Amino acid sequence: MTKIVSFINLKGGVGKTTLTVNIASVLAKINGKKVLVIDLDPQTNATVSLISQTDWQNINDIKKQTLFHLFNDKLNNLKDFDLDKAIIKNVGGIKNLDLIPSSLNLVEIQDRIIEIGSKSFVSHIDVLKTELAPIVDKYDYILIDCPPNLGAITLNGIIMSDYYVIPTTPDILSKIGISLISNRIDTFKKVRKDCIIKLAGIVFTKVDYRTNLHASTQFEMRDPTYHLSNFVFNNELPQRISIAESPIDNKPHLSSPTAKTKADWRATQQLIRNIVDEFITKTL
Ligand SMILES: Nc1ncnc2c1ncn2[C@@H]1O[C@H](COP(=O)(O)OP(=O)(O)OP(=O)(O)O)[C@@H](O)[C@H]1O
Numbered sequence: 646m647t648k649i650v651s652f653i654n655l656k657g658g659v660g661k662t663t664l665t666v667n668i669a670s671v672l673a674k675i676n677g678k679k680v681l682v683i684d685l686d687p688q689t690n691a692t693v694s695l696i697s698q699t700d701w702q703n704i705n706d707i708k709k710q711t712l713f714h715l716f717n718d719k720l721n722n723l724k725d726f727d728l729d730k731a732i733i734k735n736v737g738g739i740k741n742l743d744l745i746p747s748s749l750n751l752v753e754i755q756d757r758i759i760e761i762g763s764k765s766f767v768s769h770i771d772v773l774k775t776e777l778a779p780i781v782d783k784y785d786y787i788l789i790d791c792p793p794n795l796g797a798i799t800l801n802g803i804i805m806s807d808y809y810v811i812p813t814t815p816d817i818l819s820k821i822g823i824s825l826i827s828n829r830i831d832t833f834k835k836v837r838k839d840c841i842i843k844l845a846g847i848v849f850t851k852v853d854y855r856t857n858l859h860a861s862t863q864f865e866m867r868d869p870t871y872h873l874s875n876f877v878f879n880n881e882l883p884q885r886i887s888i889a890e891s892p893i894d895n896k897p898h899l900s901s902p903t904a905k906t907k908a909d910w911r912a913t914q915q916l917i918r919n920i921v922d923e924f925i926t927k928t929l
């Protein structure tokens with residue numbers, strides 16, 4: 646059974662993309678799973694964490710096979726997007742890790758996506774799910790890297806997901822933001838009764854052990870009095886130079902030559918693998 650998991654936070658820069666790409670790489674290479682990453686963010690951060698900027702430019706401009714082309718087809722009655730061609734195989738130097746890339750051009754059309762419903766038989770929220778239906782079964786995991794909002798593009802990910810993970814830095818405003826996300830998703834589920842997404846967990850990211858604030862926020866959120874404490878992962882991702890630098894090679898931490906030159910690589914890679922083990926049990 647394929648598990649489809651969206652990585653969501655309304656806050657920007659909290660490590661959503663980093664967590665998505667690194668969990669995906671370990672699932673594929675270490676756990677032997679077949680994994681697809683879908684980059685729903687026009688910033689294309691997950692895309693260029695797994696393929697080079699030059700390859701992306703070629704795919705965007707010449708081959709016309711990004712998520713922009715999928716949505717643009719529906720808006721303008723075109724037929725550029727071809728799913729078989731759009732899936733890039735074995736990305737980041739990792740076998741069985743595939744990618745559907747995003748595009749900066751999505752910015753231009755994201756406010757018009759809502760018009761799709763009136764132009765086709767599919768609602769603007771079901772475009773991605775409908776398109777991917779034929780290939781979902783080929784994967785053990787489909788991980789969706791969402792932009793920092795709950796707009797129409799993100800809802801395309803949510804409607805097809807079994808679970809969502811909230812990556813968060815452990816600080817006060819982030820803690821407040823978590824309730825907003827889960828409330829918004831619950832409200833959406835009341836409108837779309839076919840949406841089965843459930844919270845898999847909250848993962849602390851970019852944890853800085855030198856700050857009392859991070860320690861105290863983690864303590865509060867792990868305390869049973871916090872209403873989501875059961876969802877907080879035991880394992881967390883610290884702030885590490887090897888994690889920050891791996892996108893230099895357009896590769897995840899696991900396969901990045903630059904990351905491997907850092908003294909913390911081995912210990913940090915083990916922490917990512919611990920998160921993945923917990924991720925697997927929380928998305929059964
Ligand atoms: N554990 C970490 N250690 C060090 N740097 C990190 C870590 N996680 C993320 N970063 C860095 O923090 C920045 C933001 O991370 P990332 O792009 O993953 O966040 P995001 O939540 O996806 O952002 P956005 O909301 O813009 O999509 C990046 O420069 C990334 O390299």
Ligand SMILES: [Mg+2]
Nearest residue numbers: 661662686690
């Ligand atoms: Mg991101």
